[in-house]
Amino acid sequence: MLRVAIIGLGPIGNVHARHYGEHPDCELVGVCDILPERADAAAARFGALPFYDAAEMLRTVKPDICGVCTGGHEYGSDHYAPTMQALEAGCHVLGEKPISNDVAEAEKMVRMARERGVCYGINLNHRFTRLTGIARQWINDGRLGHVLFANMAMWIKNPRESSPWFQLKALHPHTIDVLRYFCGDIAAVQCFVARAPGRQIWSTAHFNFKFACGAVGGLTGSYDIERGHPMERCEVAGVAGRFVLDDMMYRLTWYPANNCEKTVINNTPFGVIPEKVFDDTFKNRIHRFIAQVSEGASPEDIEASGADGLAAQRVIEAAIASVEENRVVEIPIPNDVF
Ligand SMILES: NC(=O)c1ccc[n+]([C@@H]2O[C@H](COP(=O)([O-])OP(=O)(O)OC[C@H]3O[C@@H](n4cnc5c(N)ncnc54)[C@H](O)[C@@H]3O)[C@@H](O)[C@H]2O)c1
Numbered sequence: 001m002l003r004v005a006i007i008g009l010g011p012i013g014n015v016h017a018r019h020y021g022e023h024p025d026c027e028l029v030g031v032c033d034i035l036p037e038r039a040d041a042a043a044a045r046f047g048a049l050p051f052y053d054a055a056e057m058l059r060t061v062k063p064d065i066c067g068v069c070t071g072g073h074e075y076g077s078d079h080y081a082p083t084m085q086a087l088e089a090g091c092h093v094l095g096e097k098p099i100s101n102d103v104a105e106a107e108k109m110v111r112m113a114r115e116r117g118v119c120y121g122i123n124l125n126h127r128f129t130r131l132t133g134i135a136r137q138w139i140n141d142g143r144l145g146h147v148l149f150a151n152m153a154m155w156i157k158n159p160r161e162s163s164p165w166f167q168l169k170a171l172h173p174h175t176i177d178v179l180r181y182f183c184g185d186i187a188a189v190q191c192f193v194a195r196a197p198g199r200q201i202w203s204t205a206h207f208n209f210k211f212a213c214g215a216v217g218g219l220t221g222s223y224d225i226e227r228g229h230p231m232e233r234c235e236v237a238g239v240a241g242r243f244v245l246d247d248m249m250y251r252l253t254w255y256p257a258n259n260c261e262k263t264v265i266n267n268t269p270f271g272v273i274p275e276k277v278f279d280d281t282f283k284n285r286i287h288r289f290i291a292q293v294s295e296g297a298s299p300e301d302i303e304a305s306g307a308d309g310l311a312a313q314r315v316i317e318a319a320i321a322s323v324e325e326n327r328v329v330e331i332p333i334p335n336d337v338f
Contacts, residue, residue, distance in 0.1 A: 002290065003316035005030035005063035005091075007054050007082040009042040012096060013069030013314045015279065016123075019286045020067065021046045025294060030061040032082075058089040065293060066091040067286075075170040076165050080109065087112045092119040094289045099309030101163075103317050110306040119302045121289045122309035124177040126232070128284040129249040131267050132178070135236070138254070139182060143161035144238030145221050145257075149181050150209075150217040152234045158223040167223045168193075168316050172205075175219055175232075176312040177304065178248065182236050185212040185311065192330045193219040196224035207319055212333045249277050 004020040006013050010033055015203040023027040043050035051057035066086035066213070072078030076098040086093050087109065092234040100106040101124050113120035138144060153247070154175050160166065168191075180186065188210040203224050209217040230247040232303035241256040254263040268277055285304070292302055299305075318329040 001284040002026045002064045002293065003029045003061065004067065005032065005048075005057055005061055006042070006069060006097045007032045007057070007086070008068060008070035008078070008096075009033040009035075009038040010069065010071060012071075013067070014042060014045070015282050016067040016069050016094075017042055017046050017048070019283050020065075020290075021048075023287065023290055025290060026065070027245070029063060030057045032057040032066055039063040039259045044235065049164055053083050057201055058085060059115045062089075063091055065290070066093050067094055067106055068095040070096070073214070074098070074166050076101035080105040083109050087118060087120065088115060090118060090292050092121075092289075093306075093307075094121045094123060094286065096123050097175070097261075097309060098169055099306060100318075101169050103310070103313050106306075106310045110310050113299060113306055117298065117299060119289070119293055119299045120306035121163060121292075121302045122304055122306060123172060123282070123285055124172075124176050124304040124308065124312070125176045125281040125285040125303060126248050127181045128281055128288060129267070130248075131245055131265060132181070135243050135245055135252055136181060138243060139236070140236075143254075144236065144242065145240030147183060147213065147215045147236065149199050149215055150179055150211075150236045151180055151219075151235070152217070152232075153220040154232045155220075155222040155225040156231050157226045158203075160223075161200050165316075165320055166201050167203050167221065168205055168319060169313075170221070171221050171223060172207075172316055172319075173309065174294065175221060175310045176315050177308060178234055179219065180308065180311060181219060182234070183211045183213060183215050183217065184310070185333050186210070186315050186331060187333055188328055189315055189318045189322055189328045191322040193323050199224070202323070205319070249281060 004026045006017045016207040020026045024257045028048045031042040031048045068083045070078035148189045190208040194204040204222040207219040232247045242252045252265045
């Protein structure tokens, strides 16, 4: 039985706590938030001990796995301190995205996990769907042939006005991770930004990419569009055909080259509510981390690892430099060197 503790009990920390609590191989032993009312409410809900200080919780309950679900500036500034505390305590850590809003701090966390020999994963949950796995297998099997290009888009409404780069840093860990999952490291980026009327931050952006494998790609993202229709689309094309993933978890379509027949795989049986489908991406991701830790997976084999989270953040930093300096920015490959 793995002992699990969660730090940060906002809406997302509560989702993590629920999925660990419902897993047969886990016992949720502690929940910690600096806001006592949040820690107390989660403790009552999940039957775990409440704490208001992460160091005290780590000392007292000695978890095997620590979920870090803090947020902060640009949704990532508060992850660093509790993640370092949990890694130093020898815990395996599954943190929320972005790994950090600060690349230097992200590097320190990845380095600390390596020094301690513990598993460090990030909740890059958009790659943990059945359809995403099928599409990745098609690439592994050579079904696409030589991969040529990828195009992705993601849009939701997030009216929060904070840093000018909030949309790039908080939304695009997901999209860039999915593109890296399909096409590998990104070697160069060029970025353009826009905003909806009345907004102060760069709430819409478009990126052009050059992948290390030689493929090219594009990504459009926005915090300016209400959901109601699908919020995400990813297309990857090779010489033998292309696939389109709608919303990562709803529909996967295969368009073979030189052939008029397409194959459509729907993930959701009629009547399944969308919230349940999205919740399953958290469940899939958390269950995969638990499975890898249980199997004694080597830290470098962790899927959607800290190093992957860091690589995505480096692409975002390069995109910001591209906007500020009005140029194409190259990114050193491999992405996980210090
Ligand atoms: N993977 C996804 O699909 C997805 C979706 C939405 C949000 N997120 C991410 O989840 C994270 C949390 O989001 P949220 O909306 O629940 O945020 P939130 O701000 O509501 O909750 C974070 C909580 O962490 C607590 N906290 C901060 N520092 C702490 C510390 N040192 N010790 C203990 N508690 C501390 C805060 O008091 C707060 O209650 C963010 O990083 C966000 O980017 C991920």
